[in-house]
Amino acid sequence: xxxxxxxxxGTIFTRVEGLLTRGAMKPDDRPLxxxxxxxFPPIIEPKFARPKPEAKPIRQILYxxxxxxxxxxxxxxxxxxxxxSPAGETQVKKLIQQYEKLKSEGVPENxxxxxxxxxxxxxxxxxxxxxxxxPDSVTAQVLSEADLKNIFKE
Numbered sequence: 001x002x003x004x005x006x007x008x009x010g011t012i013f014t015r016v017e018g019l020l021t022r023g024a025m026k027p028d029d030r031p032l033x034x035x036x037x038x039x040f041p042p043i044i045e046p047k048f049a050r051p052k053p054e055a056k057p058i059r060q061i062l063y064x065x066x067x068x069x070x071x072x073x074x075x076x077x078x079x080x081x082x083x084x085s086p087a088g089e090t091q092v093k094k095l096i097q098q099y100e101k102l103k104s105e106g107v108p109e110n111x112x113x114x115x116x117x118x119x120x121x122x123x124x125x126x127x128x129x130x131x132x133x134x135p136d137s138v139t140a141q142v143l144s145e146a147d148l149k150n151i152f153k154e
Contacts, residue, residue, distance in 0.1 A: 011046060013037050068096050075113055094120045 010018075016034055019025035044050070072095055089097075098116040107115060 011048075065096050068099050071113055072117070091120060091124065094123070 013034070016025065016031065020027060020030060069092060072092065095116050098119050099112055102112055102115055102119075103109075
C-alpha cells in the first residue's frame with residue numbers, strides 16, 4: 001500500500017506528538033499550545049492538503065447612525081474629540097442625537113445637518129466656557145501650575 005507524499009507530512013501537532021513519544025523532545029520543552037490543542041482539538045484537522053474553503057462574500061453591516069455619520073463627514077463636519085472632557089459622549093454622538101431630535105421635529109432633510117452642526121457647536125462653545133471657568137478641571141490645574149512667563153528659561 002503506497003501512501004501519498006501529502007499523507008506523510010502530517011500536521012505540526014502530530015509531528016510534535018511524535019517527537020514527544022519517541023523521546024526526541026522532553027515533555028518540559030513542548031510548546032505552550034500543545035496541551036491546549038490536545039484538550040480542545042479543532043473540528044476540522046488543519047492539514048496541508050485540505051482544499052481551500054469557498055470564498056464567501058463579506059456582508060456590509062451598516063447602521064442608520066453610520067449613514068448619518070457619513071453625511072456629516074462628507075460635508076466636512078467631522079468634529080474631533082476632547083479627551084479632557086469628563087462627558088462620556090463624543091461630538092459625533094451628540095451630532096447624531098441632535099440630528100434625530102431635529103428630524104423628529106419635522107425639520108426638512110436638506111437643513112438637518114447644518115442645524116445639527118450649529119446646535120452642537122454652540123453647545124460645545126458653552127461647554128468650553130464652562131470648563132475654562134471650572135477651577136477643578138485638569139486644564140485649569142495645569143495652567144495654574146505652569147509658569148507661562150518663564151516657560152523657555154531654565
